[in-house]
Amino acid sequence: MLRRHLLAAGAAGIAAPATLRAQAAWRPDRPVTVIVPWAAGGSTDQMARIVATELEEAFGQRFVVVNQPGASGSIGTRNAMQAAKDGYTWAAGAAVDLGCYKVLGLLDTALADWHLFFTVANVNTVAANPGSGYRDFGQLLQALQARRDIAVATAGQSSAGRNMMEAIRAAAPNVNYRNAPYDGGNPAVLAAVAGETPVVAQLLVEMAEMIRGRRLIPLAVQADTPITLQGFGEIPSIKRWLPNIPTPLNYFGIWAPKGVPDNVIAAMTQVWETRVKDSQRLKDYAAARAAVFGPLHGQAAFDAAWIMVRQTAWLYFDGGSARVSPDTVGIQRL
Structure with missing residues (x-):
């Protein structure tokens, strides 16, 4: 069942593929920042650096991974939220964190506030x-x-x-x-x-x-x-040992807040469809570490992550660590 469910820098002068030039108006003309809101070496950092390489080759521009850990990932994510909505600042991480920050009182944001681009699901x-x-x-x-x-x-x-x-x-x-x-x-x-x-x-x-x-x-x-x-x-x-414990997939990827220009999201979607979904680097990474290779974007990504967000938000609430009841912020029990 698990299998079914299913950016560090490169040379800056690489020409963007013809498909990208033809189908998307946006092409970064300066380095793009990807904020990893956790320490270097962890799962998000590992994934983001592989994605950065793929995106550098696709766009012909540097994608620079910056580690900004603290407050369970909310500090770096907040910095991405507050940056100019021009496509030059993205965040990375686990979608369940993004979806539960509001419940925990860490950050006033929700999963639906972001454009989601997933790479793998981790166990x-x-x-x-x-x-x-x-x-x-x-x-x-x-x-x-x-x-x-x-x-x-x-x-x-x-x-x-x-x-x-x-x-x-x-x-x-x-x-x-x-x-x-x-x-x-x-x-x-x-x-x-x-x-x-x-x-x-x-x-x-x-x-x-x-x-x-x-x-x-x-x-x-x-x-x-x-x-x-x-x-x-x-x-x-x-x-x-625990037959009734939930086992939702934990999706990881990169995202930008809503408000980023449509042509930026269209360009990233194009790259996800033409390059990331067949990335051998990500496939090898997933295989070596027993992760699930699962590139998703848009509504499909939201739907896949929402299952774990709902389960985890209520887990926080029932365990006493939530600041607000999930149903008050639109998260219903499974």
Whole structure:
């Protein structure tokens, strides 16, 4: 089922393809900024730098990735919102964050306020330091039910890892944990590798190399079925232990706020259809890290992300971390 559902700089003088020149009036005449609102090295940063390369080759202009972490991604996203709406500033990240900022009181924006361009969907994963004593998710689950102080590294309040832990808490009785927030997925993973925390919950793409190197033990993926990671093997589905836990796809990509000129969005759409949807770089990235290659844009992207936004917004509310009820900002329960 998971498989079904389914920019760092380059040479600035490359000529844009004839299809782009013919079909879209917009072509950037200076570098374009892509704000990654998380630390370097994490899932968003990895994805954005590959996309930047594709866009540089398509448009013949530099796409510069800038890391602006803080406040669960809302600082960098706010900067993209407040920039001139001329097509020269984009943001990157996970669509579920964009859709839940308002519920968390972090940023006054909604998923419908943005032009969405997705590349991959990532899988939430929980893993343990080899010295923690946890060898499968069942052992961790028992510990989470017996204790209240197990530190779990995540990338912050609205990160994939925190979302996964809250889903676990909602799906199982008496689960407690101590959230240990970091400025991005990569720092969170490295914290668990170093033993600062015994457990990390983040995206599989961020853990893949450490799992292959046997520096982390993957306990479970938040997916309907087990996931096979190249160079390691199969990681079990969390549904083995928690059959009713939701497993929505976590879409990542780039976006620009509504108000950007139509010809900018038309040009980006053209590139998504003629280049990104067949990008071998993104396909290789997804295959190596057990992500889902899923380039989407426009209404199709919104519809795909909306499922996880609805589930996660109410997870925040039920867990007590929401500032406002989701239904007051147009997010109904699934």
